[in-house]
Amino acid sequence: MTELDDIEALAAEYVLGTLSREERLTVAERRAADKALDRAIAAWEKRLSPMIETVTPVAPSPNLYNKIRAQIGLSQHVISLKAREQQLARRASRWRNAFVGVSAIAASAIGILGYREVLHQQMPTQYVAVLQTGADKPAFLLTVDTKTNMSVITAVNAPQRAAKSYEVWLVNDKLPKPKSLGVMKEGDMHVMPMAPGPDTDMFMQASFAVSLEPEGGSPTGTPTGPVLFTGKLIQATP
Amino acid sequence: MPAPAPKLDQLLAAVARGDETAFAQLYQATSSKLLGVALRILKNREVAEEVLQEAYFKVWERAGDYNSTIAAPVTWMAAIVRNRALDEARRRVIRSTGNENELENVESEDEHPIAALERAEDVERLMRCLDGLEPDRKQMVRLAYLDGMSREALAKRFDRPEGTIKTWLHRSLAQLRGCLEQ
Numbered sequence: 001m002t003e004l005d006d007i008e009a010l011a012a013e014y015v016l017g018t019l020s021r022e023e024r025l026t027v028a029e030r031r032a033a034d035k036a037l038d039r040a041i042a043a044w045e046k047r048l049s050p051m052i053e054t055v056t057p058v059a060p061s062p063n064l065y066n067k068i069r070a071q072i073g074l075s076q077h078v079i080s081l082k083a084r085e086q087q088l089a090r091r092a093s094r095w096r097n098a099f100v101g102v103s104a105i106a107a108s109a110i111g112i113l114g115y116r117e118v119l120h121q122q123m124p125t126q127y128v129a130v131l132q133t134g135a136d137k138p139a140f141l142l143t144v145d146t147k148t149n150m151s152v153i154t155a156v157n158a159p160q161r162a163a164k165s166y167e168v169w170l171v172n173d174k175l176p177k178p179k180s181l182g183v184m185k186e187g188d189m190h191v192m193p194m195a196p197g198p199d200t201d202m203f204m205q206a207s208f209a210v211s212l213e214p215e216g217g218s219p220t221g222t223p224t225g226p227v228l229f230t231g232k233l234i235q236a237t238p
Numbered sequence: 239m240p241a242p243a244p245k246l247d248q249l250l251a252a253v254a255r256g257d258e259t260a261f262a263q264l265y266q267a268t269s270s271k272l273l274g275v276a277l278r279i280l281k282n283r284e285v286a287e288e289v290l291q292e293a294y295f296k297v298w299e300r301a302g303d304y305n306s307t308i309a310a311p312v313t314w315m316a317a318i319v320r321n322r323a324l325d326e327a328r329r330r331v332i333r334s335t336g337n338e339n340e341l342e343n344v345e346s347e348d349e350h351p352i353a354a355l356e357r358a359e360d361v362e363r364l365m366r367c368l369d370g371l372e373p374d375r376k377q378m379v380r381l382a383y384l385d386g387m388s389r390e391a392l393a394k395r396f397d398r399p400e401g402t403i404k405t406w407l408h409r410s411l412a413q414l415r416g417c418l419e420q
Contacts, residue, residue: 004412012411016382017279017320018389018403021328028321042308047418049313050361051368051383057270058277064287065265068294072261176292222291 011040015048063224070211070223071177129208131168131229139229140168140184140210144194144203151203153181153190160186167213169223171230172206181208183217207232246311254301261298268312269294272319279323279386280330289326293319310360327386367417375410382407 004012013019014027031038131140139158144151158166166185169178182190194200209230211223218224244252244260246267252260269290276286276293296318304314368376378396381387389407393400 002412002416004408004415008415009408009411012415013389013404013407015317016379016407016411017324017386018382018392018407020388020390021325024325024328045313045317046309047364047415048383049310049316050364051380052271052275052312052316053361054365055271055274055278055384058274060269060273060287060290064269064291065262068265068291068298069258071291071295072298177295220288 007037007040011037012044014041015044067220067222067224070225070227073227127204127233127235129231129233131208131210131231140166140208140231142168142208142231142233144233149194151192151194153184153188153192155184155186155188158184158186158188161212163215164225165213165215165217166210166228167217167223169209169211170203170206171209172202174202177222178209180218180221183213184210204233247306250297250301250304250311250314253298254304264297265294268315271312272315275316275384276319276323278384279320279327285326285330286323289322290319293322296322324386328388363418364414367414370417371410371413375406378403378406379410379414 010027014024019027027037027041031041126146127144129142131142139156141154141156142151143154153168155166165183167183168181168190170181171178181192184190194203207230209223209227211218211227212225213219213223214225244263246264249260249264249267253264272293273286273290276289277283280286280289293315297315300318304311308314309317368379371379374396378392381392381395387395389400389403392403392407396403398406
């Protein structure tokens with residue numbers, strides 16, 4: 001019997017499951033760059049996994065598959081809309097350039113030097129996400145104001161559905177699953193203060209989605225119903 | 239007799255191409271076993287199902303990364319489920335005693351033998367090698383792998399310092415590796 005070297009011992013205990021939380025996190029991070037460790041882990045997974053055949057199978061709840069499908073549907077919806085959003089963002093960028101062009105003419109009238117300050121004082125940068133399907137009327141509007149550091153979600157056109165609620169989600173690759181921003185009905189307005197920092201960066205990069213959930217919102221904390229609308233923030237003012 | 243079910247590696251290859259029917263079949267064939275695995279570690283059905291949901295979402299997203307020359311499909315999927323379950327267990331600090339018999343769970347009525355059939359020999363070999371360990375070492379390995387007991391939990395259960403447990407585990411694992419390579 002050969003003793004385990006350091007890498008083998010670490011890989012074996014990682015797979016066996018005996019490491020502490022901190023040790024597990026370290027190994028999970030290290031294996032991405034350390035090919036030898038990654039190979040050792042795969043080898044131990046192969047050695048030990050036949051043990052799961054001794055585990056009694058337990059049937060999942062009938063609804064679990066639907067939840068998984070909903071989560072997949074949500075991610076695909078977001079992916080398929082990314083191209084369209086990029087197109088929208090390019091269009092917005094053209095508008096912005098046109099706006100800057102017009103502003104420059106105005107600026108020459110009041111003097112170039114003072115202009116930028118005037119602009120900054122008077123006009124906070126605003127971002128907007130329009131959550132809609134196709135060419136329909138906007139259904140949900142999300143705006144972010146960088147001067148007041150407030151974001152506001154407004155339900156513009158959200159017809160009441162019997163025993164159902166609309167739930168707004170933040171979707172970002174950095175999150176393990178969509179994060180709920182709350183349940184909304186027609187005319188609702190949710191105001192959220194935003195502190196500068198990583199959360200805000202994530203918010204600005206995120207996609208937003210609205211799903212139809214049982215009354216009161218998703219019972220599981222992830223979207224379970226059909227995704228009705230998605231969108232991403234685009235810069236609306238300079 | 240119905241047509242033989244597609245093998246799991248074929249299903250995974252189809253899932254990698256975005257085939258939703260294949261994903262449903264893969265779920266049908268493996269979810270009861272994998273929920274059993276998550277539940278043994280987490281001792282909580284709701285949390286175990288959440289972990290399973292995330293794991294299958296990951297399977298859908300990462301099916302293209304699956305490499306059949308490195309691992310059997312069940313091994314690859316079980317690793318995803320176990321890693322998520324163990325991380326969650328450590329986060330929640332589930333101090334398993336390994337004595338929970340009160341779990342009242344509906345046993346699956348479905349028979350999904352394909353996972354087992356594909357590697358009956360591997361199972362038989364591992365069981366033989368586990369039987370070669372001292373009884374308490376064998377129990378320790380099973381409590382760790384199947385019930386998610388940490389070194390710390392094992393130290394309490396076997397009333398030994400963690401350092402001793404670590405040494406025993408390393409020796410047992412080295413012995414297992416030697417036996418499996420024969």
